[in-house]
Amino acid sequence: MGGDAAGPIPTEQHDFSLWEKRVDALMVIASSRGHFTVDGLRRVLEDMSPESFETMTYYERWIASVNQNLIESGVYTTAELAERMSEIAARGTTYGEASRE
Amino acid sequence: MPHDHHDHLSPSGHPYRPDDDHPLTYWQQMEIAIREILIEKGVTTAAEINAQIDTMDARSPANGATVIARAWTDPAFHAALLDDASAASASMGFDIGPLKLIAVENTQDVHNVIVCTLCSCYPRNLLGLPPDWYKSRAYRSRTVKEPRKVLAEFGVTLPDHVTVRVHDSTADMRYIVVPARPDGTDNWSADRLAKLVTRDSMIGTGLPKDPGTIAQPLPSG
Numbered sequence: 085m086g087g088d089a090a091g092p093i094p095t096e097q098h099d100f101s102l103w104e105k106r107v108d109a110l111m112v113i114a115s116s117r118g119h120f121t122v123d124g125l126r127r128v129l130e131d132m133s134p135e136s137f138e139t140m141t142y143y144e145r146w147i148a149s150v151n152q153n154l155i156e157s158g159v160y161t162t163a164e165l166a167e168r169m170s171e172i173a174a175r176g177t178t179y180g181e182a183s184r185e
Numbered sequence: 186m187p188h189d190h191h192d193h194l195s196p197s198g199h200p201y202r203p204d205d206d207h208p209l210t211y212w213q214q215m216e217i218a219i220r221e222i223l224i225e226k227g228v229t230t231a232a233e234i235n236a237q238i239d240t241m242d243a244r245s246p247a248n249g250a251t252v253i254a255r256a257w258t259d260p261a262f263h264a265a266l267l268d269d270a271s272a273a274s275a276s277m278g279f280d281i282g283p284l285k286l287i288a289v290e291n292t293q294d295v296h297n298v299i300v301c302t303l304c305s306c307y308p309r310n311l312l313g314l315p316p317d318w319y320k321s322r323a324y325r326s327r328t329v330k331e332p333r334k335v336l337a338e339f340g341v342t343l344p345d346h347v348t349v350r351v352h353d354s355t356a357d358m359r360y361i362v363v364p365a366r367p368d369g370t371d372n373w374s375a376d377r378l379a380k381l382v383t384r385d386s387m388i389g390t391g392l393p394k395d396p397g398t399i400a401q402p403l404p405s406g
Contacts (some may be wrong), residue, residue, distance in 0.1 A: 088326040106216055
């Protein structure tokens with residue numbers, strides 16, 4: 085990435101949405117509990133294809149990396165995740181509907 | 186929309202990314218799933234996640250500005266900051282945790298700029314979350330290749346004799362730029378000086394504000 089040709093620096097700024105802030109919070113909390121390190125977060129990001137950096141947003145890459153690290157450290161299994169994600173998909177079609185607390 | 190937590194959405198008026206308006210995405214499903222599983226397994230709690238978001242929201246470049254202004258006015262702190270910026274900023278209540286923070290100082294001959302070519306590593310304890318442009322592909326790829334052109338886009342044009350040093354941050358090593366103290370501020374208090382220190386001046390893509398733009402304090406007594 086560093087050194088590649090690219091256009092002007094974009095100047096738009098967006099407010100972080102709640103789901104993005106939650107991804108950030110989950111990273112900070114899970115790493116503070118010793119489930120992975122910032123190096124672990126970065127390692128998975130570095131392993132991603134250049135395409136991922138073009139097609140996924142910033143926090144999409146982060147949640148993918150957080151997930152990979154948590155599975156590797158044995159906090160939950162891929163099966164547990166898959167089951168929960170399909171349950172969530174059935175709750176509704178927007179983030180608000182699918183979040184329950 | 187029973188759970189959209191408007192209290193956590195920033196009121197600054199920037200447009201929301203389409204994520205908020207679009208149908209639930211795969212990655213949002215994943216975030217919800219991970220959050221729920223971590224809560225159920227006792228790794229964290231909903232309250233702790235909310236508190237972490239509040240902490241994040243409370244951090245801003247004003248933190249960094251107080252650190253820089255103190256370095257400009259307190260020689261012992263200036264030396265401590267350049268020696269070990271993690272410890273010096275923690276002593277002011279801005280703890281960076283286990284990460285290493287390095288302060289790089291601008292002088293008449295050297296201008297420092299920070300970037301994270303991979304992603305977005307940033308001195309969040311002092312500046313809050315990075316701006317979008319800092320995370321952009323354009324900034325990350327071009328700053329290490331043509332820093333003077335990038336700086337010019339930010340309105341910073343440096344004389345040819347000034348050396349530009351680009352610092353590429355890593356996961357556990359972050360940088361903060363100590364801008365040069367503007368001329369004409371000799372008797373200024375740290376509080377007043379802090380008003381000159383912008384976010385971009387601590388990234389290196391900007392310079393401190395012109396002292397003439399800061400109003401004189403009212404005479405006391």
